[in-house]
Amino acid sequence: MNNLSSRHLKGRLLLAAGVIAVSISLLSLVALLLDSLLDGLPYLNWGFLTSYPSRFPDQAGILPALFGTIWVVGLTALFSFPLGIFAALYLEEYAPKNWLTDLIHLNIANLAGVPSIVYGLLGLGLFVEALAIGRVILAGALTMTLLILPVIIITARESIRSVPKEYREGAFALGATRWQVASQIVLPEAFPGILTGTILALSRAIGEAAPMIAIAALAYVRFTPTSPFDRFTVIPIQIYNWINMPRVEFRELAAAGIIVLLVVLLVMNSVAIFIRNKYQKRGVS
Numbered sequence: 001m002n003n004l005s006s007r008h009l010k011g012r013l014l015l016a017a018g019v020i021a022v023s024i025s026l027l028s029l030v031a032l033l034l035d036s037l038l039d040g041l042p043y044l045n046w047g048f049l050t051s052y053p054s055r056f057p058d059q060a061g062i063l064p065a066l067f068g069t070i071w072v073v074g075l076t077a078l079f080s081f082p083l084g085i086f087a088a089l090y091l092e093e094y095a096p097k098n099w100l101t102d103l104i105h106l107n108i109a110n111l112a113g114v115p116s117i118v119y120g121l122l123g124l125g126l127f128v129e130a131l132a133i134g135r136v137i138l139a140g141a142l143t144m145t146l147l148i149l150p151v152i153i154i155t156a157r158e159s160i161r162s163v164p165k166e167y168r169e170g171a172f173a174l175g176a177t178r179w180q181v182a183s184q185i186v187l188p189e190a191f192p193g194i195l196t197g198t199i200l201a202l203s204r205a206i207g208e209a210a211p212m213i214a215i216a217a218l219a220y221v222r223f224t225p226t227s228p229f230d231r232f233t234v235i236p237i238q239i240y241n242w243i244n245m246p247r248v249e250f251r252e253l254a255a256a257g258i259i260v261l262l263v264v265l266l267v268m269n270s271v272a273i274f275i276r277n278k279y280q281k282r283g284v285s
Helices: 002-043 046-050 063-094 099-111 116-130 137-161 165-173 178-207 210-216 235-243 248-284
Strands: none
Touching: 002 248, 046 063, 046 248, 063 099, 063 137, 063 178, 063 235, 063 248, 099 137, 116 137, 116 210, 137 178, 137 210, 165 178, 178 248, 210 235, 235 248
């Protein structure tokens, strides 16, 4: 009886600890959001979204950084999504189970935890200097692809692995080839989970400042980028620049930039979640 009471007490204590931890996290997030909203909303207007950076706070805007962020994230998704899916598909469905594939799996897991600035320096040395692409959008997108690719591969592998093996065996029994099983059975079932991992990876990419500082070199851009080979800046870099300005008004502009970054992130995630839910319903039906 005492053991039962002790277990109930431990359960209630763990539940209370979990509720306290979640409450602290949510309250901290709400406090940060409220602080950004109170400081940034007075500057958040159409002129802010359509103007270029300026030394004068009332004339400064975020247009080049906004377009640069959209370009970089769009190209990053274009490069990383198919590469991550096909790499995970090969490792789970085609690669032999030996020490070499185990080593590859271990290295992918390790790469997912490498600090982002390391990828920035790698992108600077490889894409900007060795391949002579320059400090342009394409170099930034390729660098961010290297940053998030391990996460996409890991989550895609877990999603592919979660597909019941009976599905594969049934398809093989009906005479399907390995590619038919992988493309028509495994991938459609794993696609919602793969999209979830991609959403998380791109959410990390859109807010990373360290790799973009290494690639874009805090570029002061007075034009809107129109191609992958244009110089660029992104919203995190613009926020960083404003925060370093001595006047208080620039810090309020940085808060407005944070709001814009959150809106872009929410819109991007909403589209991805809509597509994921659509595939989940299709799989259920």
